[in-house]
Amino acid sequence: MKIFLFLAALLVLSCKTTQVVNDTNETRAVSTINFSKPENVAKTLSFLASDALEGRDSGSEGIEKASVFLEKMLKENGVKPYFKTYRDTLSNFSKTSYNIVGYMEGTDSKLKDEFVIIGAHYDHIGKIAAVNGDDIGNGANDNASGTTAVTEVMKYFAQKKNNKRSLLFVFFSAEEKGLLGSKHLAKKLKDQNMDLYFMFNFEMIGVKMNRDDMLLYLTGFGRSNMAQKMNDYAGEKLIGYIPVETQYQLFRASDNYPFFNEFEVPAQTVSTFDFENFDFYHKPDDEFELMDTVHMANVVNKMIPVLEKMMNASFKEIQLKK
Structure with a gap:
């Protein structure tokens, strides 16, 4: 009987989808997710960054193909x-x-x-000055990577249907023209008196940072308790601060910012582009082949349980700092 109980205990432990971590001298169980697969990330990302879309310039035939692709994906997933x-x-x-x-x-x-709004811009800069005969700004990192992350998160919640708050999955156009897509939508939703809890944006997550003390950094790090709550929800330090975020005022440079302005709620962006790990910003060599799809799937799998806890909290735990 003791042998049977011992084997049963081993079986239960082997079926757990948790890992034990030490966080400020406290031990806690952290859910693990293995939803996003590198091959699925690659399938979406390779299409969005392909030459056929000619750099996804806003108002172009190329971005129209991206629009149709994203519409189809939403529809197929019942969103x-x-x-x-x-x-x-x-x-x-x-x-x-x-x-x-x-x-x-x-x-x-x-x-x-x-x-809750989860978004990323899907436009890029189209045809640009040629380098070695290549004049297409494919924008694999900027921001087909973020767009792909949103599609993966969308597919998860479309399957689970466990979001207590209502969700908008938004793919913004004309970000490269001055955040025009997000400015338009933020004003439109504010005029409709939407009760927005927070806006969460993915930007340039295609290449891992050359550091082990965080997975992603958050723009506007000190403006809210979002980073702290995300790390609490994760049970580990996923989110951190890097000085270039302040140096280049990145909080104001992505599609989170118009929602912060209009709604005065937490609206922030995560990224892994740190100005040192990728040399092809707004250049033709921002190609699919340089993207780390294993890293991207890891980002999505780490972020899903965090976003799940964020959107399902019993009250608005994430707040701006006064």
């Missing part, structure tokens, strides 16, 4: 349009351009009236 269609036409850009917006209603009767 509904937030507006009449998935396309949110920009009001502030000379060429016809669209944010792509998917919607998942929250499951909690009270919390579903609050919203």
